[in-house]
Amino acid sequence: MGDFLLTIPWAVVLILLPLVGAIACFLWPKKVNQLGLITLGGVFLSVVGLGAWLLENGVYHHAVGGWNAPLGIQLYADGLSLVMLGITALVGVAVSVYATAYFDRSQSERFWPLWLFLLTALNALFLSADIFNLYVTLELLGLSAVALVALGGGKAALNGAMRYLLASLLGSLLFLFGVALLYHTYGSLDLAMLSEQVESTPTVWMALGLMSAGLLLKTALFPLHFWLPPAHASAFSPISALLSALVVKASFYLLLRLWLEIFWPISGSVAGLFGVLGVMAILWGSLQALRQTRVKMLVAYSTVAQIGYLFLAFPLAMGAGVTAWNAVIYLAISHALAKAAMFMAAGNLLRFGGHDRIADLDQLAQRLPLTIAAFALAGVSFIGLPPSGGFIGKWLLLEAALMQGRWDLAVVMVLGGILAAMYIFKVLGYAFTEASKPSKVKTVPVRMEWAALLLASGAILLGFLAPLILPLLAIGTPFDAFSGNEEIMP
Amino acid sequence: MSIAILYALVGIGLFCLGVYALMIHAHLLRKILALNIMGSGVFMVLLALAGRTEITPDPVPAAMVITGIVVAVSATALALALMLKINAITGRAELNDAEEK
C-alpha cells in the first residue's frame, strides 16, 4: 500500500485537483461547500503524499508531455516548494472551514470557484520550473485574487480590486518582458538550464531589473505597497486572509527562486538595495499600522511591515546564506499562519459588532475570548516573542545579521518587534475596556472562532517545530548556491 | 541593425508609452488601453527578437504570444467589467482615493 501511494504523482494531483474542484463548484453551485471542502482535503493529503515522496527520493522532476527542457515544461519540487505547498494547504483548509460559516448561500457560490482557481494557481506556481509557465500562473493568480477582492461589492472593495488589478497586470508584463529577454539570450525557459548558462551581460541585467520590479510590485515591497492596504482591508475577511497569507508569498517565492537559480551569481550587490527597502517597509508599515483606526487596515499595514523582514535576508545571504534563507522562509510561513488567523479574528470582530473601529472594541476580550486569544497569539508571532514561529525566524535572522556585524539590520529587527507590540496592544487594550457607546451584537459561529484560534496556535507551535521543518526545507538543497560563501564575498 | 531589432525597438517604445499613459491618466478606460498597448509592446519584443536569423522562424515565441494575447483579452474583459461596476456605484470611471477608508 505504501509503495503504491508513493507511485502516485502527487505534484500533478496538486495542480489538477483544485482545478477540477473549481470547475465542479462552477457547474454545481448548490453543492459548493461540500465540493470545496472535499477538494481541500484532497489537496492537503496530496501535500503529505508529496512530502513522503520527497523524503524518500529527494527532489521531484516531471517533464510535462514527456518533453524535456528546453522543449517542454518541467515541474520541479524540492524542500522549498514543499514547505510553501504545505503552508498553502494548511491555511487553505482553515480558511475554507471558516468560509463555510462566514459566507451566505449566494456568496459561497461565488467564492468557491474563484478560491479554487487561486489555489490551482498557487500550487502550479510553487511547482513550475519554466519561466513562461510561471508567467501564466502569475496571471491566473492575479486575476483570481482580484476577482475575490471584488466580491466585497462595495465602493472600497471595487476600488481596491481595480487598483490591485492594474498593479498586478503591470507586474506581470514587467515579468514577461524579462522572460522575453532571457529566452532570447539563452534559448531556454527552463530555470535549471538558465541557471547553468547565466552570466553578467547588460541584457541579463535588464531582465533582472524588469522581473524583480514586477515581482516586487506584486509582493508589495515598500514603496510599491500602495495597492495592498486598500485591497486587503476591503475584501471579505477570509479573502483578506488568503491574500495576505498566501498570495504575496507566492510572488516572493518566485522572486527568491529567480534569485537563487538565475540572478544570484551576477547581482550580489543589488541585494543591498532590497535590504534598504526591507528596512523602510518595516518602519513605514509599522508606523502606518499604529496610525490606523480600523482593525483590518491595521492588520493590512502590518503585512506591509512583515514583508519587509523577508527582504532583509537578501543582503544577509551574502555571508550567511543558508541561515538567512531558512530564517526568511520561517518568517514567511509563520506570517502566513498568524496573518490568516489575525484577519479571521478581525472578521469575527466585524461579524460580532458590525464594525472594526479599534476605539469601539467594547470589552471583546470578555465577550469573544477565543477570537481575542487568536488575535493575541498571532500578535505574539509578529512581535517575535518566544516560543512562536516568528521568534525562530527572527532569531535566525538576527543570528545571520550578527554573524556579519550588521548591527544596523539587527536594530531594525528589534525595533520592528517593538512597533509590532505597540500596534498589537493598541487593539488588545481597547478590547479589554468598555466603549463609550455600546453597539448591537450578533453571534459569531463557533467554527469561525476556532478556525482563527487553531491557526494562531499553529503559528505558536511552529516555534517548536524547527527541528522538523528545517530538514524538510533542506530537501534538494534549494539554498545550495550559498554553501561556498567565500567565492561570492567581494 | 536588422529588421528584427527595428521591431524590437518599436516594441520597447510601445511598452514605455503604455507605462507612461498608465501612470498619468485617471480614466480607467485609458489605463486599460495603456495596459493593452504595453502588452502589445512586450509581445512584439518577444516575437521580433526571434527573427534575428534568416532560417525558419522560431515557433515557441509565436505560441507564447498567442497565449499572451488570450491572457490579455481575459484581463481586459475583467478590468472593463470592474470599471463599469465602479462607474455604476460612484458615477465616475476613476479610482477615487479620497473615498477609500
Add this chain to the structure above:
Amino acid sequence: MEALSLLQWLIDGLIGIGLLWLAWRALFCPELFKAIVLFIAFGLLMTLAWVRLKAPDVALAEVAIGAGLTGALLLSSWAKLRGFDANKGMGAREKNSEQAEQKTKRPFFHGLYAIPLLLMAVGLGYGVLQLTPYATGLSAVVAENLDASGVSNPVTAVLLNFRAYDTLLEIAVLLLALIGIWSLGIRPSVREATPDPVLDLLTRFLTPLLLLVSAYLLWVGAHAPGGAFQAGSVLGAAGVLLILAGWRLPLSLAGLPLRITLVAGVSTFIVVAVLTMLGGAQLLAFPPSQASLIIFVLEITATLSIAAILAALFLGSRPDHSEKI
C-alpha cells in the same frame, strides 16, 4: 536586390512609426471614442507587423482577438459608460466620460514620470542591442520533434503538444475571467429595442460565413496557420454579432448546458491529462501514433469553449439569473 531590401526597410519603418503614432494618439487624444477606434486601428497594424515578422498564426490571433474582440469589448463598455451618463441626466454629471477623462494629473508630474521612463527605454534598447546577433531559439528542437507531435504546423505543435500545459492554464485563465465577471453581478443591460434591420441582415449573412471560417481555421491549424484560438475567436465573433442583433440564449439552455459548454475545453484537457497519467506516461504525454487525434479532440472542444467564453465575456452579465445581483 538592393532596391528590394530598401523597399522592405521602408515598409517596416513605416509600420513601426505608424504603430508608435497610433499608440500615442490612442493614449493621448482627448476623445475617448476616438481613442478606442485608434486602438483598433493599432491592432490591425499590429497584425500587419506580425505578418512581416513571419508569424501568420499570431497575426490571425491578433486580428480576431487583439483588434476584433478587445475592440468590441472596449466599444461596448464605452457605450455603457455613455448610457449610464445619459440615464443620470446630462447636467453636472455629464463631465464623466467626455471631459473628466481629459483630466489627468498635473503636467509637472508628467515630466517627472517621463524622465525615468525615457531612461528605461534607452536602457532596454541598449539591452536588446547587446543581444548576440544570432537567435538561440528552439526552432531546431521543435523541427526535430515535429514528426512525433501529431501535427505539422510547428506553432500548433508547441501550443497543443510541447507546451500543452501552458495552453491548459491559459484556457483556465479565460474561464476564470468569465467567472470573475459573473461574480461581480452586473445587471444585464435592458436594451430590448428591435434591432437595426441592417444589422439583422448583416448578421444573417455573416454568421454562416463566420461558422465556415471558424471550421476552416480549426481544420487547417494542424498543418497551416490557424488553430483552436483563432477558430474559437472567429466563432466567438459570430456569437457577439448574434448578441448585438438582439439574440439571447433561451433560458432553458442558459443554466447548466451553457456552463458545461464553457468548461468543456479545460475539462477535456484535464480528462486527457488524467488518461495520460493513468497510462503510466508523463502528464499530457501523447503517444505519437494517437497524438494527432488527441490534439484534434482537444482543439474541437477548446474552440467551442473559447467561442462561448468570448461571447459571454462580451455579454458581461450572467444569462441565467437575470435579476439577481
